[in-house]
Amino acid sequence: MTALAWFLVGALGLVGLAIGSFLNVVVHRVPAGRSVVHPPSACPRCGNRIRPRDNVPVLGWLLLRGRCRDCGEPISPRYPLVELGTGVAFALVTWFVLDALAGERSTLVLPALLYLAAITVALGLIDLDVRRLPDAIVLPSYVVLVVLLGLASIAEGDWWPFVRALIGGASGFVFYFALAIAYPAGMGFGDVKLAGVLGLVLGWFGWGALLVGVFSGFLLGAMVSVLFIGLRLATRKSLIPFGPYMLAGCWIGVTVGGPLFSAYLRLVGLS
Incomplete structure (x- = not known):
C-alpha cells in the first residue's frame, strides 16, 4: 500500500x-x-x-x-x-x-464497513449482556446501509451490487423469519431484523459472500454451543445469544466468503 x-x-x-x-x-x-x-x-x-x-x-x-x-x-x-x-x-x-479489495471493488464501500464494524461491537456486547438486539440500533441500520451501499455502487458505475444487496437483505430477513416461526424458542425476532441488515452487506459483496456468511453464523453458533455444553458452562436449555455469531459470520462472508465459495464449487466440480 x-x-x-x-x-x-x-x-x-x-x-x-x-x-x-x-x-x-x-x-x-x-x-x-x-x-x-x-x-x-x-x-x-x-x-x-x-x-x-x-x-x-x-x-x-x-x-x-x-x-x-x-x-x-x-x-x-x-x-x-x-x-x-x-x-x-x-x-x-x-x-x-x-x-x-484494491482494484476489485470501490473503496467507497469503506464507510459502510466501518459502520458495520461499529454496530458489530455495540450489538454483540448488548446481546451478550441482555439477550437483546435493540431496534434503536438495528432499524436505522437499514437506512444507513442502503444509502452507503448505494453510493458505493454509484462509484463503481454498476447498480447490480446494490440490487443484489437489496435481494440479500430481503432473503436474509425472510429466511430468519421462517426459522423464527418454525422454532420460536430458538430464534428471536431481533435476530430476524438483524439478518436483513447483514444480508444487505453480504449481498453487495456477492452470492458466495451471502451464503458463506449465513452458513458461518450457524456453524460458529453450533460450535460454541457444543463447547459450552461440553464444558458444562451451559445446558441444552440455556438461552445463548445468537447475534454475535451472526455478526461474526457476516465478517467471514465479507472478507473470505467469495474465495471460499469459489473453492467449494471447484471442489464439487461445479466450476
Whole structure:
C-alpha cells in the first residue's frame, strides 16, 4: 500500500478509539432506553461526572490506573478494551478495503464497513449482556446501509451490487423469519431484523459472500454451543445469544466468503 493508505489506516484506527468510547455509552444506555447524549458520562458508583481529560480513550483509563478520580473505586477494564477493540477493528477494515479489495471493488464501500464494524461491537456486547438486539440500533441500520451501499455502487458505475444487496437483505430477513416461526424458542425476532441488515452487506459483496456468511453464523453458533455444553458452562436449555455469531459470520462472508465459495464449487466440480 502507499504511504497515504497507511496514514488512513492509522488515522481511522484513532477515529475508532473515539467511536469505541461512544459505543461504551451506547452499550450501557440503549438497552435501558436512556439518551446517549445526556446526561454526560459519570462514575456509576459516586455519580461524579467524568472530566474531559479522563475521557481520552484508553489513555484516560491507564493514567487513572483503572480507578475513579473522585471515589477511587475500580473502573471496569471493559471500557478501554471496547475502545481499543473498536480502534483495531476500524484499522483492519480500512486495511482490508485499501489493500485486499484494491482494484476489485470501490473503496467507497469503506464507510459502510466501518459502520458495520461499529454496530458489530455495540450489538454483540448488548446481546451478550441482555439477550437483546435493540431496534434503536438495528432499524436505522437499514437506512444507513442502503444509502452507503448505494453510493458505493454509484462509484463503481454498476447498480447490480446494490440490487443484489437489496435481494440479500430481503432473503436474509425472510429466511430468519421462517426459522423464527418454525422454532420460536430458538430464534428471536431481533435476530430476524438483524439478518436483513447483514444480508444487505453480504449481498453487495456477492452470492458466495451471502451464503458463506449465513452458513458461518450457524456453524460458529453450533460450535460454541457444543463447547459450552461440553464444558458444562451451559445446558441444552440455556438461552445463548445468537447475534454475535451472526455478526461474526457476516465478517467471514465479507472478507473470505467469495474465495471460499469459489473453492467449494471447484471442489464439487461445479466450476
